[in-house]
Amino acid sequence: MFGDDGEELDVYDVPVEEYTARIIGIIHRHNDLDGRKLISAPEEVSFGQNKILELVSIQEQYYESEIKLCN
Numbered sequence: 001m002f003g004d005d006g007e008e009l010d011v012y013d014v015p016v017e018e019y020t021a022r023i024i025g026i027i028h029r030h031n032d033l034d035g036r037k038l039i040s041a042p043e044e045v046s047f048g049q050n051k052i053l054e055l056v057s058i059q060e061q062y063y064e065s066e067i068k069l070c071n
Contacts, residue, residue, distance in 0.1 A: 001038070003034045003035050003036050004033060004034065004035030004036065005033045005034050005035065007034070009036055009037070009038055010034070010037050010038065011023070011037065011038035011039070011040050019042050020042070020043055021040040021041060021042055021043065022040065022041065022043055023038050023039065023040055023070060024039050024040065024041045024046070024047060024052075024069060024070055025038075025039040025049075025052060025067055025068055025069040025070055026038055026039065026067070026068050026070075027039060027056065027060065027065050027066070027067050028065060028066050028067075028068065029060075029063040029064070029065045030063070030064040030065065030066075031063055031064045032063050032065075039052060039056075039067070049067055049069055052067055052069075053067065
């Protein structure tokens with residue numbers, strides 16, 4: 001999948017050697033050329049929108065963005 005800038009889409013994840021994850025949502029940035037960021041989580045873990053906002057707030061504070069969760 002590619003971002004609005006034509007580059008491969010980035011994903012937020014946790015720093016580990018290796019794990020199997022699923023995409024749980026996407027961040028749409030309204031004021032960034034990259035445009036979108038995927039959000040992943042380990043298969044056995046679930047996060048609500050408020051928790052995701054808390055976890056990505058350090059980086060996302062610089063952008064006008066919204067989070068869409070996958071069903």
